Amino acid sequence: MPTLLNLMIFTPLIGALLCLVAPSKQAAKSIALVVSVVTLAMSLVLAAQYDYHAGGVQFESAMMWIKGINVEYRTGMDGLSLPLIVLTTALSVLVVAASWNIEKMTKAFMALYLFLYTGMLGVFLSLDMVLFYVFFEVSLLPMYFLIGIWGGPRKEYAAIKFFLYTLAGSICLLVVMLGLYHITPNAADSGGKPIWNMMTLQSDSVHALFAKGGTYWVFAQWAFWLTLVAFLIKLPAVPFHTWLPDAHVEAPTPISMILAGVLLKMGGYAMMRITWPFFPDSARLFWVCVATLGVIAIIYGALCAMAQSDWKKLVAYSSVSHMGYVTLGLAVLTRTGFDGAYFQMIAHGITSAMMFFMVGVVYERAHHREIDRLGGIWLKWPGYGGWSLLCFFAGMGLPGLCGFIGEIMVLLGTFEAVGHGAGHTTIVYTLGVLAAFGVVLTAGYILWMFQRVYMGLPKPDYDHYEPVNTREYAIMTVLGVLALVFGIVPMIVFHATGVTFNHLFAMLAVQ
Amino acid sequence: MSVMADKLAGVWPEITLGLGACVCMALGLAKASSTRKLTSWVAGLFLLLSGVLAIAGPQPTSGLILPPQMVLYVKLAVVAVGVVLLLVAAQLPSSWRATHRAEEGIEPFDPANVMRGEFFAFFLFSLAGVMLTTTANDLVWLFLSLELVSLPTYVMVATSQDRIRAQESAVKYFFLGALAVAVFLYGFTLIYGATGFTDLSRVQSAAATTTSPLLTLGIVLAIVGISFKIAAVPMHFYTADVYQGAATPVTAFLAFVPKTAGFVAIIILLSMLPQWPTHGPIMWLLWIMAALTMTVGNVMGLLQTSVKRTLAYSSIAHSGYLLVGLLAGPALLTSGGGGSGAIGNGIAAVLFYLVAYALSTIGAFAVLGCVQVDGHEADSFDDISGLSTKHPGLAAVMLVCVLSLVGLPPLLGFIGKIYLFGSAMAHRGENPAFVWLVVVAVLNSAVSAVYYLRIIGACYFGKPSGRTEPQHCPSRRIAALVCGIAVVVMGVAGNRLVTLARESSQLAQPSQQTPAKVVSDELPTDIHGG
Amino acid sequence: MNPVFDISLHHFLIVSFALAGAGVATILTKRNAIGILIGVELLLNAAGVNFIAFNKFLWHNTTSTSTGLDGMVFTIFIIVVAAAEAAVALAIFLNFYNNFSTVDVEKADELKG
Numbered sequence A: 001m002p003t004l005l006n007l008m009i010f011t012p013l014i015g016a017l018l019c020l021v022a023p024s025k026q027a028a029k030s031i032a033l034v035v036s037v038v039t040l041a042m043s044l045v046l047a048a049q050y051d052y053h054a055g056g057v058q059f060e061s062a063m064m065w066i067k068g069i070n071v072e073y074r075t076g077m078d079g080l081s082l083p084l085i086v087l088t089t090a091l092s093v094l095v096v097a098a099s100w101n102i103e104k105m106t107k108a109f110m111a112l113y114l115f116l117y118t119g120m121l122g123v124f125l126s127l128d129m130v131l132f133y134v135f136f137e138v139s140l141l142p143m144y145f146l147i148g149i150w151g152g153p154r155k156e157y158a159a160i161k162f163f164l165y166t167l168a169g170s171i172c173l174l175v176v177m178l179g180l181y182h183i184t185p186n187a188a189d190s191g192g193k194p195i196w197n198m199m200t201l202q203s204d205s206v207h208a209l210f211a212k213g214g215t216y217w218v219f220a221q222w223a224f225w226l227t228l229v230a231f232l233i234k235l236p237a238v239p240f241h242t243w244l245p246d247a248h249v250e251a252p253t254p255i256s257m258i259l260a261g262v263l264l265k266m267g268g269y270a271m272m273r274i275t276w277p278f279f280p281d282s283a284r285l286f287w288v289c290v291a292t293l294g295v296i297a298i299i300y301g302a303l304c305a306m307a308q309s310d311w312k313k314l315v316a317y318s319s320v321s322h323m324g325y326v327t328l329g330l331a332v333l334t335r336t337g338f339d340g341a342y343f344q345m346i347a348h349g350i351t352s353a354m355m356f357f358m359v360g361v362v363y364e365r366a367h368h369r370e371i372d373r374l375g376g377i378w379l380k381w382p383g384y385g386g387w388s389l390l391c392f393f394a395g396m397g398l399p400g401l402c403g404f405i406g407e408i409m410v411l412l413g414t415f416e417a418v419g420h421g422a423g424h425t426t427i428v429y430t431l432g433v434l435a436a437f438g439v440v441l442t443a444g445y446i447l448w449m450f451q452r453v454y455m456g457l458p459k460p461d462y463d464h465y466e467p468v469n470t471r472e473y474a475i476m477t478v479l480g481v482l483a484l485v486f487g488i489v490p491m492i493v494f495h496a497t498g499v500t501f502n503h504l505f506a507m508l509a510v511q
Numbered sequence B: 001m002s003v004m005a006d007k008l009a010g011v012w013p014e015i016t017l018g019l020g021a022c023v024c025m026a027l028g029l030a031k032a033s034s035t036r037k038l039t040s041w042v043a044g045l046f047l048l049l050s051g052v053l054a055i056a057g058p059q060p061t062s063g064l065i066l067p068p069q070m071v072l073y074v075k076l077a078v079v080a081v082g083v084v085l086l087l088v089a090a091q092l093p094s095s096w097r098a099t100h101r102a103e104e105g106i107e108p109f110d111p112a113n114v115m116r117g118e119f120f121a122f123f124l125f126s127l128a129g130v131m132l133t134t135t136a137n138d139l140v141w142l143f144l145s146l147e148l149v150s151l152p153t154y155v156m157v158a159t160s161q162d163r164i165r166a167q168e169s170a171v172k173y174f175f176l177g178a179l180a181v182a183v184f185l186y187g188f189t190l191i192y193g194a195t196g197f198t199d200l201s202r203v204q205s206a207a208a209t210t211t212s213p214l215l216t217l218g219i220v221l222a223i224v225g226i227s228f229k230i231a232a233v234p235m236h237f238y239t240a241d242v243y244q245g246a247a248t249p250v251t252a253f254l255a256f257v258p259k260t261a262g263f264v265a266i267i268i269l270l271s272m273l274p275q276w277p278t279h280g281p282i283m284w285l286l287w288i289m290a291a292l293t294m295t296v297g298n299v300m301g302l303l304q305t306s307v308k309r310t311l312a313y314s315s316i317a318h319s320g321y322l323l324v325g326l327l328a329g330p331a332l333l334t335s336g337g338g339g340s341g342a343i344g345n346g347i348a349a350v351l352f353y354l355v356a357y358a359l360s361t362i363g364a365f366a367v368l369g370c371v372q373v374d375g376h377e378a379d380s381f382d383d384i385s386g387l388s389t390k391h392p393g394l395a396a397v398m399l400v401c402v403l404s405l406v407g408l409p410p411l412l413g414f415i416g417k418i419y420l421f422g423s424a425m426a427h428r429g430e431n432p433a434f435v436w437l438v439v440v441a442v443l444n445s446a447v448s449a450v451y452y453l454r455i456i457g458a459c460y461f462g463k464p465s466g467r468t469e470p471q472h473c474p475s476r477r478i479a480a481l482v483c484g485i486a487v488v489v490m491g492v493a494g495n496r497l498v499t500l501a502r503e504s505s506q507l508a509q510p511s512q513q514t515p516a517k518v519v520s521d522e523l524p525t526d527i528h529g530g
Numbered sequence C: 001m002n003p004v005f006d007i008s009l010h011h012f013l014i015v016s017f018a019l020a021g022a023g024v025a026t027i028l029t030k031r032n033a034i035g036i037l038i039g040v041e042l043l044l045n046a047a048g049v050n051f052i053a054f055n056k057f058l059w060h061n062t063t064s065t066s067t068g069l070d071g072m073v074f075t076i077f078i079i080v081v082a083a084a085e086a087a088v089a090l091a092i093f094l095n096f097y098n099n100f101s102t103v104d105v106e107k108a109d110e111l112k113g
Helices: A002-020 A025-049 A082-098 A106-125 A129-138 A140-150 A155-186 A204-210 A217-234 A243-250 A253-278 A280-307 A311-331 A335-366 A382-396 A402-420 A425-454 A470-488 A491-508 B002-009 B012-027 B039-056 B068-089 B097-103 B116-135 B139-159 B164-195 B200-209 B213-226 B238-245 B248-270 B280-302 B307-328 B346-369 B392-406 B412-425 B433-461 B474-493 B495-503 C009-029 C033-057 C070-100
Strands: A058-066 A071-077 B371-373 B468-470
Touching: A002 A025, A002 A058, A002 A071, A002 A106, A025 A082, A025 A106, A058 A129, A071 A106, A071 A129, A082 A106, A082 A253, A082 A335, A082 A470, A082 A491, A106 A129, A106 A140, A106 A253, A129 A140, A129 A155, A129 A253, A140 A155, A140 A253, A140 B433, A155 A204, A155 A217, A155 A243, A155 B412, A155 B433, A204 A217, A204 A280, A217 A253, A217 A280, A243 A253, A243 A311, A253 A280, A253 A311, A253 A335, A253 A491, A280 A311, A280 A402, A280 A425, A280 A491, A311 A335, A311 A402, A311 A425, A335 A382, A335 A402, A335 A470, A335 A491, A382 A402, A382 A425, A382 A470, A402 A425, A402 A470, A470 A491, B002 B012, B012 B039, B012 B116, B039 B068, B039 B116, B068 B116, B068 B248, B068 B346, B068 B474, B116 B139, B116 B248, B139 B164, B139 B200, B139 B248, B139 C070, B164 B200, B164 B213, B164 B238, B164 C009, B164 C033, B164 C070, B213 B248, B213 B280, B238 B248, B238 B307, B248 B307, B248 B346, B280 B307, B280 B433, B307 B346, B307 B412, B307 B433, B346 B371, B346 B392, B346 B412, B346 B474, B346 B495, B392 B412, B392 B433, B392 B474, B412 B433, B412 B474, C009 C033, C033 C070
Parallel strands: none
Antiparallel strands: A058 A071, B371 B468
């Protein structure tokens, strides 16, 4: 099984090389499709083989990589990565399907996409800090090109902005890693060598170094914020979010899907994997600040979304708002909040990808995204309208659809934080009420947008639009069904994460 | 006599290069054009021969200031990078009008106008100068070897192309160079005045017993003077003009050769001190130089419209990063700081990064040299616009080389930066200023990404201009390819170079450094290179 | 003892410092290439004066580790290198003159940021 896991990481890379030498555009597309289907199958096999009762890291494999500084190639899967891996592989098939009509430099597009795919899988599956960093950076470059070459009019600006923001974040991470390199050899069981294994970095002996009042408590506080900033940029959270609307607006539809669906999740995943478990005492100290950042993102993102006239920008800002729940859920340090935040990532992976796809379907025909110039689309394409209703309502958090579970759990988790002790009551209630108000704002901008785009009578210039084709219907059907399934049986996710989170949360809980 | 033989033992590679230079000059005067064209091959042959001699030849037994492994490492690096540089430069003389016309038989051969032999001779002399710097054990020797590095480069810049800008840049280069020489020479006089010796090992022992402000001032002046060689503040002014004015192969040469000599010279000078400076004026001098150099380099890099100028400022910025590692010094001096010592040895980091930087930047210059616009070398961003559509291979090399300069994992530059900044972090216990220097350095790396991305953006997103045409320089393409592959492969599996750099940098210092203080790092036997 | 002729190390150092100062000032202010070259020579000679003065007043004793001539020898090398440098410089200027018909270095301003 570890072999299969490693094979899964590098299958897309092999596919990327094949795409480069593919004889024709069609062949490149087929290769990409086959590769995504194969990786999906691999991830499903791994998911089936995973022992959910044991939890923890499974399918682990390790090999010394740079011996001088004790860096290993170490991969493995646990409850934290498993659902995200399945989400990534599933979305990947849909993304390849969605990019079927890319005609400009198709081979390069597919090769870059598959390269990105390896980066994404690597981020979620690496258990060595340096390896994680390498994959985190590797995923940057293809994205830069995918936006920069296939993007809209201001593609270069958007691509560079995306690259620089993320690079600034990873440089923060690099500083922390340099610190860890010099500090971790002092841990009791390190054997005098630096520790990069992300599981060992969460062990008691390392925690002892970073504990409140411990030898490296000051470093732990700095490191908490530096890693947090690195991942908040990726997430993105206000005030580090400004790259996201630009990137989304310029990116082609399939790239928007994967950007919102998976790349943003790297930020949330890394917070759960690194920031919180490595520096739990810092997280306990700063939770109010971080939770405030989350609430600001929720409200600010929603307000910005409301103000947009560009449909895709509206959806992009909705991502900022939705990822605010992830920050909030993690920050409050309650089990419900933690579960909610994780579920929110999965749910948002499905709904945001679907929303961007829905926008893309219209954009491809209308060649503009001005909400005011659209209207009456439901009457034009009733089927598409129906799926859109489901999609946007899932994004809005309607009960029975996947968006609901994450939001409600985060809100409940926030109110549970009252239990953290006296003096926090007012803060917790303020945060909770504001976050709940965010739900209202979300309903507001989505319903308003829906009314302007879908309701009313079709515009005359729709006449020459091609009908929505089978491929597009297939994609939206899959995504719609997923949104429905996760809304009704959210236990699929919690079943996978349960045991792992028990352990993870044990060290985060406020005593 | 045996003293003489022993002194000669260390310098056989240099003697070989000197001989090679003479042979090149003679060959350059040959009557037959085909014989003259052999010059570059002969230069390469002597270069390789000197590399073989450096490994297998007689080794110096005494009188070295630097550890013998380090001397060997630098010599081999000079040979290896020198071969790449030679590949880049091999066809350069054919692009000069007079040389070209004589070759094609359009004009009769006139030794006064044809400079092929001289070019390769100077090329080898300058490389010999770097090698001599590493074996220097006397201030006179250090002075002469640094001059031997620089003097040929003045001529190489002046004659590198038929354009007026080459003349102009040579004049600028010469004047600042001469000023710099005088400044470090003045520093040398003060070192002599303070200790009474020009023999470096005696200076070392004299400095261990007396602390004299004159000695400190001497070393400060010497470092300021040598900052010209490494293109660091305050002697960096020439860099952009000279890099732009010289022909691209010569620019690539300037980016590696004087820089290496300069860093080796500074390492030698600092090892005169009883202890690597972690406090006091010399430490602060280096600290300020490092911080200013990278900031000036990166900020100015943002404002350029010429790729060559941008890369020139990038060269300045990288000197700043290198100074960070230099400041961190040979090994972790405190035991409380932890660390296994692999990262923490700043000298190893500098040695490693010199090669990493050289390969990345030479790759980028080689790509520029492979493209010409309107009969001139590519220079501005417009000139390389849309390179990826016409020459995907060259664009790919440019991509990996520039990304390596950014420091993106898993490329060579990333590993180098980790080593440099990590070694400075190791000293945070002794002086918190080191942490701030690392902060400045990482901020600078982030800023630098902006202009590096402009280069990539021009190559990949720009519209191809119809005026670009490939230059017929097969060896230059090979050099670009070698750099591109090396940057990737050595980054992913380049454990070997790290090990070499580390093994070679166990600086011996006369006092203050008890064995307990040198981190006992067991040398890694890596899994890739064996 | 006549104080006028009682010349010590300090006097030499002051002279050399003045020479160096004059050299730097010349390099920074002159526009004529030959003038700048003279400045360079002044600087190099300042270093030479220093070496000889240090040798004469501080380190002239022959000991087991020193011949007592180190500074003198260094000065000879400086003179030689200065000559080499001047040769290279004049060659570059000649080339420059052929192109610009002047040795005024400020006439050359093609290279700008």
